[in-house]
């Protein structure tokens with residue numbers, strides 16, 4: 001039996017609790033099959049926490065996350081809280097939890113399931129074999145630099161500053177190299193070193209660190225070129241590492257290679273193995289409470305957790321294979337179904353995946 005791992009569950013709002021319930025079913029099944037052991041603790045988070053506790057991130061929820069080995073998050077938000085002041089908005093809880101847990105990178109895989117290739121706007125032959133991960137820096141860059149307005153010679157001016165220090169670059173680049181080592185051992189570092197000073201520092205750090213990972217094949221790609229290559233040759237990428245704003249844009253571009261938002265998983269990591277795992281999608285208020293949300297994004301986030309936080313490689317692959325087999329057999333939730341009348345609900349999809357997990 002593996003050591004007991006503590007999982008903090010913050011299901012949040014809308015479809016959050018619906019998809020998280022399916023992910024927990026999957027984890028329970030892998031306990032049985034692979035001798036794993038999880039202890040789940042649930043905390044209030046997001047809009048529901050605002051309603052019940054007057055804050056999106058109550059102190060006890062944060063402490064629960066801090067003493068856990070990994071966090072499983074659903075989604076937060078909804079029209080009910082949209083007009084609230086900033087400190088009483090669900091998204092403020094998201095920023096707060098990432099910051100308080102010291103998470104500095106966001107990891108988003110984009111892998112194309114062959115049987116869903118037709119759902120993408122790209123040609124199936126271009127997508128063939130696409131399986132990449134975008135590692136985005138989360139705490140620095142132009143989003144967090146000093147910003148202000150001033151009166152210039154030609155009227156009002158706005159200034160955003162982009163700052164990166166060596167430590168910030170080093171820690172995320174190392175993490176990306178390590179992730180690449182566990183995959184196909186190819187890393188693309190994306191920057192704009194022909195123009196930006198922060199990018200020149202970024203590239204210097206990458207070049208300095210690279211010899212520590214001799215088994216990883218490294219390429220430097222300028223961000224504008226990367227945006228093109230993602231559409232032309234997506235399957236040639238394995239791990240892409242980049243700064244905050246470039247990563248924001250490229251990870252959304254990469255996500256669209258695969259089609260549906262209901263399929264996209266993510267991880268946020270800090271130092272060490274601790275991580276927060278969540279679907280990329282939001283709380284989907286338009287379909288919440290109907291039992292029709294696609295649970296696959298959250299289930300695949302569990303596979304990421306197993307691989308990146310716990311090193312449960314075999315169980316991670318078993319989950320991914322189960323998802324693939326269920327899709328190959330033609331089962332679909334509404335968001336990915338061609339014939340919507342045959343679409344499965346959230347629980348039915350979860351049950352099929354649970355049943356398909358094999359050792």
Ligand code: NAI
Pocket residue numbers: 015019074075076077078079091094261262278280281282283284285286287292293294295297335
């Ligand atoms: P959304 O991702 O919630 O929904 C966009 C569209 O995709 C909707 O039509 C929805 O029905 C559909 N969709 C999303 N997930 C799905 C799933 N698993 N299965 C089937 N269909 C799915 O984004 P939207 O509508 O922009 O935001 C809704 C709320 O969620 C807002 O309050 C927003 O602030 C919040 N949000 C929260 C995030 C988080 O918790 N990390 C991320 C993005 C948005």
Ligand code: MG
Pocket residue numbers: 248249252
């Ligand atoms: Mg974005």
